[in-house]
Amino acid sequence: MLPWSADLAGRLDHHVIDSHALRGNPLGDPHERPLWVYVPPGYDDDVARRYPTVYVIQGYTGHIGMWANRTAFRRPFPELADEVFATDDVPPAIVVYVDAWTAYGGSQFLNSPGTGQYHTYLCDEVVTWVDAHYRTIPTRDMRAITGKSSGGYGSMVTAMLRPEVFGALATHAGDALFETCYLPDFPSKARTLRDLYGRSYDAFLADFRSRTPLTRPDDELLIETYGYAAAYSADDDGTVRLPFDTNGALVPEVWERWLAWDPVRMARQNRYADALRSMRAIWIDAGNRDEFHLDLGATAFHQAVLDAGAPKERVHFELFDAGHGLIEYRYPLALGWLCRQLAS
Amino acid sequence: MLPWSADLAGRLDHHVIDSHALRGNPLGDPHERPLWVYVPPGYDDDVARRYPTVYVIQGYTGHIGMWANRTAFRRPFPELADEVFATDDVPPAIVVYVDAWTAYGGSQFLNSPGTGQYHTYLCDEVVTWVDAHYRTIPTRDMRAITGKSSGGYGSMVTAMLRPEVFGALATHAGDALFETCYLPDFPSKARTLRDLYGRSYDAFLADFRSRTPLTRPDDELLIETYGYAAAYSADDDGTVRLPFDTNGALVPEVWERWLAWDPVRMARQNRYADALRSMRAIWIDAGNRDEFHLDLGATAFHQAVLDAGAPKERVHFELFDAGHGLIEYRYPLALGWLCRQLAS
């Protein structure tokens, strides 16, 4: 009964995974995490058949429950993904929806003393669990990772960090080229901290936690940036270092720590260039009006991928006419392409 | 396991109601409609007890499935509503979530040859069904209606039109004072039609239906305005009359038809003033930075309510510091207040 709900041709299982890596995480976030696993039509009919797996991760402030959100005139991605396998000539795959929410709104899918061991959780725990519980083809050549925004970021860096786990990736408007996607907003954040919080991030955080969140100006931008810093530049003791000071001036030693995690810069390092060259499929796209300039990041990452020696036939690059929001209709395009590439 | 899901202290039942009024509606929208009914904690324990009922309706482009949507750092209204009864000292009530979606994104909860008999469906079918299936106190004195934006509009006009059905209302940023909330956007719509669609609304509608919706500039504004016109100024044969011409000039005879449905103007008519005066509770609020100037509409409606003779102690009016979006934290405030007023 559209638009209120839909039956799937495949099946979406809801699990909870108990993560060892996330136990005792510094933010006190749960170590038991929801995990959704989708099996394509026919999975239950041919019990000997094994499938490639596509891991799907989310953008900042996303948690797994939001995959069920419905918006006007649109359908949720799990339904679009189901349709890819139900109606298109696409080789079937298992699709895994992974949650990496934190109290700051996200983890960037990295291990950090500021947030927790989300990289280990994703690559070592979730993948192992899925391979143990579903009929996957448990090889890196048959695993892809995809996401949008911070999820696109996570796809890029996770594939570079762990090419033995993932052999393909897709990034939609993924965070990249940090001087274009993050840095331009630092001045207005510094100003908001000055005008509303006595130049103190701690004062903001205390206030944010004390009231209905997202009701004051720049709430979202301020919490996000803090979360990025917690992921990119937290000290071993968990202290979060910010890349700009109370005047908005860059703090070079912290900013360098951020840049070390920029996919565009990582891709220029031999280790990660090797990983990219080994990928069986790399999809890169972004809207040409992206409010965070992630079209520039996508273009720069694409160039770095080609410079790393990735064969052109395994790389899809596209700028499309859109901003950052409301682009979930792009996800099934990459999903179908990834599945075809994995099967080829 | 927050923030992904929550158990309710009460119970939320999902039904489908088969509407006679919506059969054969002009847009071909379903006549079988989802209906959610929430019963408060204790409902199943004391089977003799009867309860007041609060009907909840949605803003434009809202459909019932969206009540389950989760957003970062926030909780869905059904959980907030449950908490009102679970933790606050609020007299319990049944809460009914009504769907009035159309192919244009909404119905304004009116009967119209342009969209369908949504007023009849709401007031005569849904209410009757709920009274028949739940232990309500089936009197107007024990029924309230509440909503935000177009849902606030629906609450105002429905209570004025049918005071024998509803004895209380709440409106959050409800559409009102049409020259401030609708008219200012007409010129940019006319311009978009000129620049993208050869000055033709039909060309827009055809295009809108042929592709992924909400990907082109002003998609949302254009479809919304068409939907308002379908609700306010459709001819008997279903022809939708627009209140502005291809140059953006007002079409006075159509605009007058819109104004006849403006809550501020309705409230100045004797019949509706009588209805308002009879209300046991009227909650009116809006954000003081509302992008559609609905704070002005709220203020004007409040004045009209007082001028109609509604006693001050039964009227709550408030402008709060916010825009139009992300104000669902206001809904439980009104819900609790309404329940207390109904019980008093």
Place this chain on the structure above:
Amino acid sequence: MLPWSADLAGRLDHHVIDSHALRGNPLGDPHERPLWVYVPPGYDDDVARRYPTVYVIQGYTGHIGMWANRTAFRRPFPELADEVFATDDVPPAIVVYVDAWTAYGGSQFLNSPGTGQYHTYLCDEVVTWVDAHYRTIPTRDMRAITGKSSGGYGSMVTAMLRPEVFGALATHAGDALFETCYLPDFPSKARTLRDLYGRSYDAFLADFRSRTPLTRPDDELLIETYGYAAAYSADDDGTVRLPFDTNGALVPEVWERWLAWDPVRMARQNRYADALRSMRAIWIDAGNRDEFHLDLGATAFHQAVLDAGAPKERVHFELFDAGHGLIEYRYPLALGWLCRQLAS
């Protein structure tokens, strides 16, 4: 020595005219007014030759001294106008720059008890003075009036009101179709008055006069709207009536007084349609991104002009790619065209 200054091929005379009509004007503005008269190259050589005259009037908040303003990479209109006659194959004309500044920033070139007798001053005093002091061809067929924004407005209405004085007009982004150019901003003005001035225009005016003007939000919009009201809807005793109340609601009886001065609506009246039909040249243009939607007004006025029976060959209509500002490069195009039309 560009860009700092320029010599003219013609001559620009600076005069002061002592207006009887403006004596005792209600705002205490000067009745002695600056008047600039430009004579084209050759004027002093052939002392028997007589010339057509083009009157140039300014937009809101413009006063005559601003014609000398220089902006980066651009040249002032008097230099561009001089170039039209110096280098193009354009029949020479006298160009008269008229000042109609008031303490509210403008007069709309009308007679009003709220501002003064600016229409009389322009049509009866300035024209007479120029004809007396310069070798004009003193007939309506050889007089044009042109301007931008409120100056375009003044050109349209002055030519309609006084076809025996002016036989041609040009309007660049002239105020027209009042529901598109004025009305959309009323709500935000009402809100600003509420938030900053206790809902009182008098409080705003007192504050505006007490400090450096244009330093507070909406200063310009608030003073402009008051000035328009002073021009369009002042009572005989000078009381200024506003077209919206403290909630932003339209005040119909005042708004009707405004609409009576809308060029689009005036052009539909027989008297003014006759005037338009009699024009020897009508230039109408606007930027297609005009922030005040004056492209819509231009289109509607153009349609009204054609409907009035003005021959197409005497009408130039054009939307160009621009907003409302920085369009002075359009003025010489109209000037040259007008001069050719007058000479034809």
Place this chain on the structure above:
Amino acid sequence: MLPWSADLAGRLDHHVIDSHALRGNPLGDPHERPLWVYVPPGYDDDVARRYPTVYVIQGYTGHIGMWANRTAFRRPFPELADEVFATDDVPPAIVVYVDAWTAYGGSQFLNSPGTGQYHTYLCDEVVTWVDAHYRTIPTRDMRAITGKSSGGYGSMVTAMLRPEVFGALATHAGDALFETCYLPDFPSKARTLRDLYGRSYDAFLADFRSRTPLTRPDDELLIETYGYAAAYSADDDGTVRLPFDTNGALVPEVWERWLAWDPVRMARQNRYADALRSMRAIWIDAGNRDEFHLDLGATAFHQAVLDAGAPKERVHFELFDAGHGLIEYRYPLALGWLCRQLAS
């Protein structure tokens, strides 16, 4: 006859200075430059008296002719400056208005192979000429330099570079803390170059020169940034190096050249810290809503000035409620303060 013109209590002389330093400048800009010198009331009465001198420089896209521009409800700075001496209890001074326009819209008052020797022209030629032609007190202790935006920038760096020439400075919203005022706009510039000019600045420049300037999106931002690069990072042969590449990525070696000219960073070097400590007066202000975040730059520069050891009583720092534009009413405040400080 305000607001059209004004008589001065003092006298404003218009000169042309023939600069040797600007001969053969790379942009072909004139080496003969307009120079305006204002002498205060009484200058001609007591021919033995000598005066301090305040040099006034302009923001980007400013040329000297613009000091005569009139805007609604405001007065040009030369009139405001005259009033400072005419009506306030301020020690009189000579005020010198210097032109440093270039074909790119400005020079940043530096010597550069990309634009010309504007620093030499200002410090060695203009100052010498003024001392030779007017009764100045020709010592650094009796010379100040002031300006807004790029003029504020020029005041900061010129005083640091040449403390033997200038003993005091004022900066209103001066360019500073380059990562906050310049860098945030680089991505949108890169995008505009991509979308409109095939990623080529040369294509933009050719187009800009071929048509009416400032009619296309981002014209002003693109020409400005090119001008900054011409001032900060031109090679010896005049080649202009840009601090971002076609993807918007920072080019570190060029960006470092820019940062070497950042007043905040310069002030941390011993040589320039010594200069700042030697200043007799330093005025720093900015609007707290400055669109280029120059309030952050002002705050950082102020901190650097204090850290350099400048005595607090010689430093005035203030953030006021404004954006970047329409703040010329601030200039006379600094002018009066500077004159008092010089005289003390």
